[in-house]
Amino acid sequence: MTGIDTSKPHPARMYDWYLGGKDNYPVDEEMGRQMLALDPRVPVMARVNRAFMHRATRWLAGNGVRQFLDIGTGIPTEPNLHQIAQAVAPDARVVYCDNDPIVLAHAEALLRGTPEGVTEYLQADVREPATIIDGARKSLDLSRPVALSLVALLHFVPDEDGAHELVAELLAELPSGSYLMMTHATADFTPEESAAATEKLKAAGVTLALRSRDEFAGFFDGLELVEPGVVVVPEWHPELGEPVPGQDDGVIPGYGAVGRKA
Template sequence: MTGQDPAAVRIDTSKPHPARMYDWFLGGKDNYPVDEEMAKQLLKLDARGRDMARVNRAFMHRATRWLGANGIRQYLDVGTGIPTEPNLHQIAQQVAPESRVVYCDNDPIVLAHAEALLRSTPEGATEYIQADARRPEAILEAAGKVLDFDRPIALSLLALLHFVDDEDGAYELVSRLVGQLAPGSYLVLSHTTGDFDPEKAAMARAMYKQRGLTLRPRSRDEFTRFFDALDLVEPGVSLTADWHPELGEVVAVAGDDPIPGYAGVARVRP
């Protein structure tokens, strides 16, 4: 479904990429010196950068387990990032082997690792779409070849929307994708915030801008707005680390200050 030969894809190493920095924070090797340099600069702002990545990853695991336990068998993960095991399809298919998962990303290095995203159980399916999150029509068209949009789907946009500014249509993007989901589907989001240290968040945003990148931390109210017209499941919008910790994958973090991120899962109404 990618329509591209991974061997022919050119990876731009002249500037950092959020997916590769995320990989570096998680201890991966699919990153370049430019990514490591910026990641280390971010660590100077907040030494818990690695904890932030691990907390977000753990939320994905818990949310996917919750969704599987509540009957979801189809998943659309936009902004997939570089595969780190266990990935979403592995968690979903542990719960229900027949689960079908479509991943989507626009980073060429993710395309180069698409094979790792396609190792499905025989009963289920996994596919990868090479597409920009800001092109929802292309995503929906390609995903419709694997997923049945007349049945419930879990749409995940994890640690993605803080890279899309308001003027670039962050809310419209979510609305367009959610608008195609059947009743009983779910929207799963995680997002960084500047609520706990606005000055530090502003410095991080400036650092991204200097490198030609977007970072848009959002307040709790701004984040909650993504769930308009949906029914938030308990505990509603929470700190990422606090969303259903009883489901496992709780990350021990340094210090007592909260990891600056929110998460939530909401159901599409009948």
């Protein structure tokens, strides 16, 4: 697995560690444990984000969406997005995208879809929207609606990297009837812990750009929000999935929403 930098933690591998996976390195576990010392619910937050992706994908597939572009895929943890979508609609087409070479090493697990559907993987960074769209175009029909999934990703992209502009660029290439499904960490509920976490990650070379509710809602400017709008992550259509153990032990510091492009 060439190109994997094990000298500093990577969000995808830390996420894998939080979820109980084995595809991470000591540097990822070390930083993960430092985050746990600041807030023991971090693994619950990871599972809550994963559960949101499952619920939102079920809702979208159940409402006729047959194409998905998932950026910031992370290391495969079943069920993956394509398994959720294709369980509802076997002909669903899914393109995964991530910038970590370790995810590429596990891409085979991401490509085991239904015979009727399509699953593909791109290695690219969300900061390269043109590259992503060009690659996705080979598997998705961009004249038909696409659900753009940005789950637990944009809080690693600071404003100076044009986070809002990157989302706008991606959405601009998708037709009317497309959707944005997204979660994002916030410091709104835990300002002191969040500030400490941000500094620890910064020292390790990982940028954490926690945004307020209004800043998160700004990613959906011009879109029609699906009810219930912008909410803390577990409150988005909880009836579509099982609750995550521990999610009710205090407010989960993150927002989720789904919006439709008119």
